[in-house]
Amino acid sequence: MMIELQNLYKKYGSKVVINGITEKIETGEFFVILGPSGAGKTTLLRILAGIEKLDNGKIIVDGKDVTNLPPEKRNVAMVFQNYALYPNMTVYDNIAFPLKMRHMKKDEIEKRIDRIATLLKIKDILHSPVTKISGGQQQRVAIARAIVRDPSFYLLDEPLSNLDARVRFTARGELKRIQKELNGTFIYVTHDQKEAMSLADRIAVLHEGIFEQVGKPEELYEYPKTKWIGEFIGDFPMNFLPGSIINEDGIEIGFRPEWTLLGGEFKGIVESIESVGENIYLFCKVKDSSVVIFSKQRYDVGDEVSFSITKYRKFKDGILIKDDKK
Ligand SMILES: Nc1ncnc2c1ncn2[C@@H]1O[C@H](COP(=O)(O)OP(=O)(O)OP(=O)(O)O)[C@@H](O)[C@H]1O
Ligand SMILES: [Mg+2]
Incomplete structure (x- = not known):
């Protein structure tokens, strides 16, 4: 389903x-809304689900205005941050519940559950009580229950946040696979930029009530539209130095740690060090600024390092300057 958000406004x-949010989400797209805590992500999903009313704007689904439709008429699946399974039921009965509520026939229910359990790889636990399965499995049951109805589109509010890091990594891959197999339009909310980068076809950065930038993960990484996004996206924030270091006053240059090389014209003093696998990141003081430099080589705190910048972007008043030359 194609979803159009037209000038959404809520206070x-x-x-x-x-x-004032306007955007088109394509059929089969994995669309991630990324923003810090309190940005309004859950509010936006609740608006799309019809649980929360808009003050202004329209929501169009496949050409049809659904702005004033109640949740049950929108046919959306919503998986919440804190999903709650029915604790006294088996996995099977949990998933069957929304179908029974719709008076679906028993054999049709069986067929659907078989399909969805295969998709989510939970067939072997269908008859276990939900209290006797792992957190990761419970998560999958919650997703199964939400999507078993064949919804028009899927709203997911940080559904993986309860999982530990390793399980979350696998769960992301699975979610992406499920989305592709369903060819579902997924709108997925997270505050975790890493999660957004790994899942999204496109990311919308929600900041101060608007989509500050919408684009493919690599676009946001390479060309953050604002300094704020440059700092928010990436395993380390983008570095900023005054333009005077490249003899351009009145601007700032932004560069990622990965866009530096050891040796070169700039000098810094190592203040702290962080190792990520084989890679070492040096937190350095460069004149009055702090920057993070990528290194394969070990250094000690207090060492002087010289480095060069292999790639940078220019910013004026916190906003990316479009450089036509590149
Ligand atoms: N029912 C409500 N009444 C009044 N204010 C609300 C209500 N719901 C949310 N808010 C406020 O709206 C803002 C956005 O909240 P929301 O829950 O949408 O943020 P979020 O981006 O989902 O945050 P998180 O990442 O912490 O889940 C917050 O400042 C919150 O306090
Ligand atoms: Mg939220």
């Missing part, structure tokens, strides 16, 4: 949470 009391 609580005098606090504007969503301040």
Whole structure:
């Protein structure tokens, strides 16, 4: 289903949470809304589900205006941050529940559950009580229960946040696979940029009530539209130095740790060190600024390092300057 958001606007009391969002989400797209805590991500999903009312704007699904439709008429699947399974039921009965509520016939229910359990790889636990399965399995059951109805589109609010890091990594891969197999339109909310980068076809950065940038993960990484996004995206924030170091006053240059090489014209003093696998990141003081430099070589705190910058972007007043030459 293609979803169009037209000038969405929402406030609580005098606090504007969503301040004019317009975007088109394509059929079969994995669309991730990324933003810090309190940005309004859950609010936006609740608006799309029909649980929360808009103050202004329209939601169009496949050409049809659904803005004033109640949740049950929108046919959306929503997986919440804190999913709750029915603890006294088996996995099977949990998944069957929304279908029974719709008075679906028993053999049709069986067929659907068989299909969805295969998709989510939970066939072997269908008859276990949900209290006797692992957190990762519970997560999958919650997803199964939400998607078993053949919804028009899928809303997921940090559904993997309860899982530990390693399980979460596998779960991401599975979620992506499920989305492709269903050819579902997924709108997925997270505050974790790594998760967004690994899952999304496109990411929308929600900041101060608007989509500050919408693009493919690599676009956001390479060309963050604002300094704020440059710092928010990436395993380390983008570095910024005054333009004077390249003899351009009035601007700032932004560069990622990965866009530096040891040896060269700039000098810094190592203040701290972080190792990530084989890679070493040096946190350095460069004049009055702090920057992170990528290194394969070990250094000690207090060492002087020289480095060069292999690639950079220019920013003025916190906003990326479009450079036509590149
Ligand atoms: N029902 C409500 N009444 C008043 N204010 C609300 C209500 N729901 C949310 N807010 C406020 O709206 C803002 C956005 O909240 P929301 O839950 O959408 O953020 P979020 O991006 O999902 O954050 P998190 O990452 O922490 O889940 C917050 O400032 C919150 O306090
Ligand atoms: Mg939230």
